[in-house]
Amino acid sequence: MAMRRNLAAALAVLALASGGPAWTAPKAAPAAILAPADPASLGFSADRLARLDAHMKALVAQGHLPGATTLLIRHGKVAAFETYGRTGLDGPAMRKDTLFRIYSQTKPVTGVAMMMLFEEGRWKLDDPISKYLPELAKLQVYKGQNPDGSPITEPSPRPATMRELMSHSGGFAYGLVTDNPVDKAYRDSGVLGSKTPQAFIDTIAKLPLADPPGTRWRYSASVDIQGVIVERLSGQSLADFMQSRIFGPLKMTDTGFYVPAAKAGRLASLYVYDPKAQKLAPADGFMVIDVSQPPTLASGGGGLVSTTGDYARFAQMILNGGELDGARILAPGTIKLMAANHLSDAIMTRTDGPFSNQRGVGFGLDFAVVLDAAKAGTLQGEGTISWGGAAGTWFWIDPKNDLIFLGMIHILAKEGDPAIRQIDRDTATLVYQALTHPEK
Numbered sequence: 001m002a003m004r005r006n007l008a009a010a011l012a013v014l015a016l017a018s019g020g021p022a023w024t025a026p027k028a029a030p031a032a033i034l035a036p037a038d039p040a041s042l043g044f045s046a047d048r049l050a051r052l053d054a055h056m057k058a059l060v061a062q063g064h065l066p067g068a069t070t071l072l073i074r075h076g077k078v079a080a081f082e083t084y085g086r087t088g089l090d091g092p093a094m095r096k097d098t099l100f101r102i103y104s105q106t107k108p109v110t111g112v113a114m115m116m117l118f119e120e121g122r123w124k125l126d127d128p129i130s131k132y133l134p135e136l137a138k139l140q141v142y143k144g145q146n147p148d149g150s151p152i153t154e155p156s157p158r159p160a161t162m163r164e165l166m167s168h169s170g171g172f173a174y175g176l177v178t179d180n181p182v183d184k185a186y187r188d189s190g191v192l193g194s195k196t197p198q199a200f201i202d203t204i205a206k207l208p209l210a211d212p213p214g215t216r217w218r219y220s221a222s223v224d225i226q227g228v229i230v231e232r233l234s235g236q237s238l239a240d241f242m243q244s245r246i247f248g249p250l251k252m253t254d255t256g257f258y259v260p261a262a263k264a265g266r267l268a269s270l271y272v273y274d275p276k277a278q279k280l281a282p283a284d285g286f287m288v289i290d291v292s293q294p295p296t297l298a299s300g301g302g303g304l305v306s307t308t309g310d311y312a313r314f315a316q317m318i319l320n321g322g323e324l325d326g327a328r329i330l331a332p333g334t335i336k337l338m339a340a341n342h343l344s345d346a347i348m349t350r351t352d353g354p355f356s357n358q359r360g361v362g363f364g365l366d367f368a369v370v371l372d373a374a375k376a377g378t379l380q381g382e383g384t385i386s387w388g389g390a391a392g393t394w395f396w397i398d399p400k401n402d403l404i405f406l407g408m409i410h411i412l413a414k415e416g417d418p419a420i421r422q423i424d425r426d427t428a429t430l431v432y433q434a435l436t437h438p439e440k
Helices: 002-011 046-061 103-119 162-166 181-189 197-206 222-234 238-247 261-266 308-319 332-338 423-433
Strands: 067-074 077-085 140-145 151-155 271-274 279-282 361-363 368-370 385-388 394-398 403-408
Touching (some): 103 222, 222 238, 308 394
Antiparallel strands (some): 394 403
């Protein structure tokens, strides 16, 4: 139980390093996308970049990680692509094409799918979600408990909007923690284990909102709801839509909602950090997704498996303003809209959440967004967008410095281990201290 609480706490703050008020894509995509280049030609000090390499090697040598990959890209060129350790404690050596469960790094991909339909005029940001999911027209809001423990609810003042759905401010919960009655109700309902899209939505309709829409940022099942909307608007399964409209065009050949048998040997083993034993153990239970077979319900919030290189192609498409190698996925203006802060003034002026004016971080459409680098305490450029996954994967896209970084590990509840609790922030510092000539 403690590991689950720790895991969910980390999920709620995975992206305190992301995008901002003025997204500017490179004026022209590089001629050779993701080709290796001398780090010095991209503005990096090789000596200083070695600190990042040493840091990752030490985490593996000290037993904090079985293995990892890191990939640093600037101006569309690879400054460093490194592998560390093994795919399992007793497994083969880590490879550049190792497959990882990326969990919530699925969310930005679902956001892109949503925005492709937005560009087609299928929906608007301030439409009520009930326009597309009428089952959610009359949700209740949790207000407290009766003496017998039964919930006290009242009708929601209005349905959440699509904007609120995509910025985790629609009032929904998740069930990743059970330290409050609404998340406990989500967990007890088994909603994340629903077998069909209809069963998922029908269960959501019976659960109370944690907050009235637009009043609080709360990490939630919102992106799984978006996945159902993609299916209803497109007439395709989420897996088929992503394959035909995103993965195929971007040549993301190893990304999908399951791992075919022929590729199973490349899948990294999944571990969980046990705080009592202070060591890694094979993961099982609530958060472990079976990726050996196609799912009956593809999770838009956390179901994808991918490789470092595949996800880099997705990230470079975003940084390029929606295009990669001649494949146009979104328009530059749509990327700019996604990377803007969409949280209400009421949320941004709160002091009790991870996203606020005080913290210098906002939230866009399925990404976190750095609004003020000084307040956020990061060397990342303002306008950086980011997110991460439950098994420790993380990435950021920095348009100010024309830079992408991806890290892939395979550990649930990593926040229980102080050495890797903030691996995303630690690696960000190590990357930017090595960027000694940003003008290049």
